[in-house]
Amino acid sequence: MHTTRFCLIRHGETDWNRERRLQGHLDIPLNTQGMAQAERLATALQRQQLQFAALHVSELTRARQTAAAISRQLALPLHTHAALKERHYGAFQGRTFDEAREQIPHVYRLHQERDLHFDLQGGESLLAFQQRIMHCMQQLATHHAGQQILVVSHGGVLEMVYRTASGKGLSGARDFPIPNAALNWVNYQDGSWHIEKWADQAHLDDSLDEV
Template sequence: MPLDRLFFIRHGETDWNAQRRLQGQQDIGLNARGLHQAGVAGRKLLGILGLERIRDPQLAYIASPLVRARRTMELARTAMQLDPSGYTTDPLLMELSFGTWEGKTWPEVQADQPQAAAWREGDKWNFVPPDGESYAMLGERIAPWLNALDGDCVVVSHGGVARVLMAVLGGLATNRAAMADIWQGRVIVFENGRFTWV
């Protein structure tokens, strides 16, 4: 894979994040805190790379097409003194689908489907929610996108995608990656088979 470094930003907070609802592929916008986090992440990335590298036309900027990721990218680029519209989207970067569980909190899922919830807790990486997808399936979905990358890139996507990248690019065991906390307003740098939070 010709990828050198991948700079990953999880989208800013939404009301559903704050309520701890499973968002999946529902198109939920940023709340006020999420708008702030997007700018913070952009300023952190500017601090990592510097203005000259940030403006390099060879540095790709790619976002999930969901509005929370696109808005985060636009605000981050504004904070980096860039044209907010100067990025592409890729549907392969959409969040893990939670199927019929989307919109529910985890306690609601546990109450409604205790056996399925227990199965997921036992093997979070491979469990497929009803009409949804597993982390393993998400890894298969984003593999063509990863294989097509050429050079450094900045990505704004989702927690599930970050967990898959931690396993695929960062060398984290899949059972640990599936449980990893993915913070908003920070940057994950993937490089040389490792990852670092900034």
Template sequence: MSHSQVTRIFAVRHGETAWNVDTRIQGHLDIPLNDTGRWQARRMAAALADEPIAAIYSSDLRRAHETAQALGEAVGVAVQTDTGLRERGFGSFQGLTFKEIEARWPDLALRWRKRDPSFGPEGGETLASFYARVVEAATRLARRHPGEAIALVAHGGVMDCLYRLASGVSLQAPRTWELGNASINRLLYNGEGFVLVGWGDTQHLADGTRDESSDGDRVGHAA
């Protein structure tokens, strides 16, 4: 594929929610942005306002869609939802804090911390199936836009999958990269795979963002 056919991707994590602050697992629960999250979304949108973004794809969950809407308004592009960009389904873990999960199910929490690809909470997704879903969605959407720039607005777990996909890091490797709220991450899709260009850009935010995510992803935990 020639350089002119490469797809530029801006992968953006949603802004902060009250449950992010509480380190409470959101998963597929539809939690809105808090005031800080809405401010972060506006700042992210302003930072990308001059980019020639041809399409914006968002998780259908409210926290991501609200973030995507801010970007859509800034660049004049309608937001399209795609359930493939949803956070990992955490089933029985959803609504609980990390400490509560570890207290109730220490054995399951250990498998989660060790990033067991075959583990999924009751009613939730395994890490392996979640990763496969994200890879399928990102590849499908990138292939639609050769030679264009697109935005994928989603969740901490999705961002983690994209980083691993583009950098060749295994699913079970501990995470050493940040997944800040409203961070901008840059990738290329060349028709054969993804290439990491830049990660964790939060220069558009005046103060620090929370990396400890209750989407279901933190250092040592499954995405």
């Protein structure tokens, strides 16, 4: 069976990342630090002289801006996907966790309890989010069987892939890093996902973890 190898990348830093404010589907651009991270990331990939068959990207601006630097340096066109967008955080979007705890305590409580079916009042449940992401990843793995590809997306998206590949499930709190603009390597073979290397930040000076 052919192996598909993925280099997964969370977008560069935004001002809302710095504020620890949940973005979800809200279309927040990279800040100056994020743009610099994207350039360092693209340079690191170019220096490694890795061959990629395709560059697949979330349609949100922060991911597209990160991928644009890679596209230029590696001469790869961007293929954007709505299915690679961040989780829709419903009532949490635009708020920090502290603000959510104070302003919408009932929503905050269910979120903290990790109710897998709770949609955050108009957003996506954890189960629905995982299904969306892994369906898209499965399609990419099948389409690019035997190839190596880049995927630029979001912290929540990478979390779903990590949890699926590691068998951690969705119930427990996250205990692994998801830094802005780091390199994360996973592969898919014969119906199974495997983590090769995670959170490689050797090319970065400073990178924030996912909220």
